[in-house]
Amino acid sequence: MLDLFRRPRRELAPGVVHVPGWLDETEQHALVEAARGWAAEGPGARRAELPNGGRMTVSAVCLGWHWIPYRYSATRDDQDGSPVTPFPDWLAELGARAVADAYQDPDVGYRPDVALVNFYRGDARLGMHADREELAPDPVVSLSLGAGCVFRVGNTENRGWPYTDLQLESGDLVVFGRENRLVHHGVPRLLPDLPVPPIGTADGERINLTLRVSGLNGREAR
Ligand SMILES: O=C(O)CCC(=O)C(=O)O
Ligand SMILES: [Fe+2]
Numbered sequence: 001m002l003d004l005f006r007r008p009r010r011e012l013a014p015g016v017v018h019v020p021g022w023l024d025e026t027e028q029h030a031l032v033e034a035a036r037g038w039a040a041e042g043p044g045a046r047r048a049e050l051p052n053g054g055r056m057t058v059s060a061v062c063l064g065w066h067w068i069p070y071r072y073s074a075t076r077d078d079q080d081g082s083p084v085t086p087f088p089d090w091l092a093e094l095g096a097r098a099v100a101d102a103y104q105d106p107d108v109g110y111r112p113d114v115a116l117v118n119f120y121r122g123d124a125r126l127g128m129h130a131d132r133e134e135l136a137p138d139p140v141v142s143l144s145l146g147a148g149c150v151f152r153v154g155n156t157e158n159r160g161w162p163y164t165d166l167q168l169e170s171g172d173l174v175v176f177g178r179e180n181r182l183v184h185h186g187v188p189r190l191l192p193d194l195p196v197p198p199i200g201t202a203d204g205e206r207i208n209l210t211l212r213v214s215g216l217n218g219r220e221a222r
Contacts, residue, residue, distance in 0.1 A: 007020035007021070008020070009102075012153055012164055012166070013153070013164075013180050013183070014178055014179050014180060015139070015175075015176060015177045015178025015179055015180040015181065016153060016174070016175070016176045016177075016180045016183060017102040017103065017173075017174070017175045017176075018166060018168075018172065018173070018174050019101060019102055019172065019173040019174075019175075020169065020171075020172050021169070021171045021172065022098065022101065022143075022171060022172060022173035023143060023145075023170075023171040023172075023173070024171070025171075025197045025198075025199060027094075027171075028145050028170055028171050028197065028199040029198075029199040029200055031143065031145055031207075031209065032145055032146070032199050032200040032201055032207060033200060034091075035061075035117050035119075035145070035207050035209070036200070038061045038063060038085055038117055039059075039061050039117065039119065041061075041085055042076070042079075042080065042082050042085070043076060043079035043080045043082065044061065045059045045060055045061040045117070045119055046059060046060070046061075046078070046079060047059050047060075048060060048067075048068060048069055048078065049069070049078060050069050051069060051070075056069075056126075057123065057124040057125055057126075058118045058119065058120055058124050058125075058126055058187075059118070059119040059124075060116055060117060060118045060119065061085070061117050062084055062085070062114065062115065062116055062117070063084065063085050063086065063087040063088070063091070063114065063115040063117065064084065064085075064086065064087030064112075064113045064114040064115060064214065065084060065113070065114045065214050065216060066084040067114070067116055067133065070132075070133055071133060072114070072133055072214060072216060087112070087113050087114065087115060091112070091115060091211065092111055092112055092113070092211075094143075094211075095110055095111075095112040095141045095211040096108075096109075096110045096111065098110075098141045098143070098173050098175060098211075099139055099141060099175055099177075101173070102141075102173060102175035103175065110138060110139070110141075110213070111138075111213065112138075112141065112211035112212055112213050113212075113213060113214050113216075114134070114211070114212045114213070114214045115209050115210065115211050115212070116209070116210045116212075117207065117208075117209050118207065118208045118209075118210070119205070119206075119207055120147070120149070120187070120190055120205065120206040120207070120208070121202075121204060121205055121206075122190075122204065123189075124190070124206075125186070125187055125188055125189055125190075126186045126187040127159075127186050128152065128154055128159035128160070128163075128184045128185065128186040129159070129184060129185070129186060130156070130182045130183065130184050130185070131182075131210070131212065132182055134212050134213060134214050134215055135214065135215030135216060136213040136214065136215030137177075137181060138177065138181075138212070138213035138215075139175050139176060139177025139178070139181060140175070140176050140177065140181070140210055140211070140212050141173070141174075141175055141209075141210065141211040141212075142173070142174040142175070142176075142208060142209070142210050142211075143172075143173060143208065143209045143210075143211075144168045144169065144170060144171070144172045144173075144174075144206065144207075144208050145170050145171070145199060145201060145206070145207040145208070145209075146170055146196055146199065146201030146202075146205050146206045146207050147170075147190050147191065147192050147194065147196060147201065147204050147205055147206040148167055148168060148169045148170070148190070148191035148192075148194035148196075148206070149167075149168050149187050149189065149190045149191055149206055150165050150166075150167065150168075150187065150188050150189050150191065151165070151166050151167075151168045151174065151185065151186075151187055152164070152165050152185060152186050152187070152188055153165075153166065153176070153183060153184075153185050154183060154184035154185060154186075155183065155184060156179075156180060156182050156183050156184070158184070159184045159186075163184075165188075167191065167194075169194060170196050170197055170199065170201075171197075187208075190204065190206055192204040
């Protein structure tokens with residue numbers, strides 16, 4: 001169906017692009033299935049412990065490199081020490097297509113090797129932060145599935161004002177890179193009352209994947 005009322009692609013700041021409804025329902029469903037598989041593998045998803053002793057409210061599993069606040073490792077050092085789940089080729093190809101579409105540049109080369117797969121329920125939220133553990137300057141690709149949320153895009157200087165709040169829905173793509181690669185961002189709350197297509201998420205559940213280029217090139221992280 002010709003979707004005349006689709007929310008338009010929007011560049012929020014240089015290098016920060018929101019593409020609503022980028023994934024179709026079939027692709028969303030496949031990603032939810034894949035996320036369930038990764039979350040069930042080995043020690044599974046976990047709420048990572050923060051340096052202050054608290055735990056994140058978001059539960060996550062990593063692909064390619066294991067992210068622990070705030071470093072990468074080849075092994076799940078905060079779990080059973082097993083090797084991290086490999087990053088699949090098909091996901092790298094999806095990431096390349098995402099960046100090409102968001103930046104409207106078919107020749108943009110993008111080869112992600114890390115994914116953080118985040119599971120949100122209820123009051124789960126993500127405080128303002130910048131993704132700065134990567135050594136490469138390439139953009140971050142964010143794919144949203146299931147329940148909607150408020151996504152806060154701030155500035156590169158600090159975690160506060162100025163910022164813009166946007167609504168992310170199932171299937172939405174956000175890419176942030178270029179001069180805003182280190183922009184602060186976060187998820188202050190879910191929007192569980194928005195309609196969600198039947199893609200296999202539970203009531204009120206949101207799944208988000210961020211794809212990144214680690215720049216670690218097979219080297220052991222710090
Ligand atoms: O859940 C989101 O939309 C953002 C996730 C995020 O910023 C991260 O994993 O670093
Ligand atoms: Fe992030």
